[in-house]
Amino acid sequence: MSDIPKTEVKEAQSQDKAPEISSEEICSNGEKINTDGRKPYDWESHYPEEARSQMKYDAIYIAVVLIVSIVALVMLLRGCLWPACTENTALDEERLLTFESLSIYFFSGVLGGTVYGMKYFYRVVARGFWSLDRRYWRIFSPWISGCIALVVGCMMISGIVSSVETHSVLTSICIGFVAGYFADDAVSKMSEVAKALFGTSSGAK
Secondary structure: OOOOOHHHHHHHHHHHOOOOOOOEEEOOOOOEEEOOOOOOOOOOOOOOHHHHHHHHHHHHHHHHHHHHHHHHHHHHHHOOOOHHHHHOOOOOHHHHHHHHHHHHHHHHHHHHHHHHHHHHHHHHHHOOOOOHHHHHHHHHHHHHHHHHHHHHHHHHHHOOOOOOOOOOHHHHHHHHHHHHHOHHHHHHHHHHHHHHHHOOOOOOO
């Protein structure tokens, strides 16, 4: 048994604990400000120059994908994104409308995934958790969201999944955006559909 008093042991243990950092500060008027654990007037970046340079590439990429998705949606709404489809192919009107609807789902999903990625990006940067290891996620995530929204659109148009009575352009944009933003939840819904269509395995192999 050690002869060290219990009070000294407790004091030593308390000193070993990492200080708790509050991410919010309540001002005198009751407004909450997200401090990200910083002290007042601590304005300089805590990242080295190399990391800040890499962050700029991520930010530019996210901004470009955001602009591409918005421009594509605007061109689809104006009917000028796929002009070759109306002039140089044998697509009938119904198939062309389906093709355009699926394109709206896809780019709406890309937009939703990009907005989610933007929120994730600025939060991890501000809170000190940004890393290069997540770059591949930041690159592929918007396009994965677009593909998921595309499949959701196929399910909606085919009638496999239906939560609305009419499928207007605005409805497609809303559903595609939500499917892209909440891509993980959309995948969970797809797994339910897969189980309903194909059943579940009787046991592990």
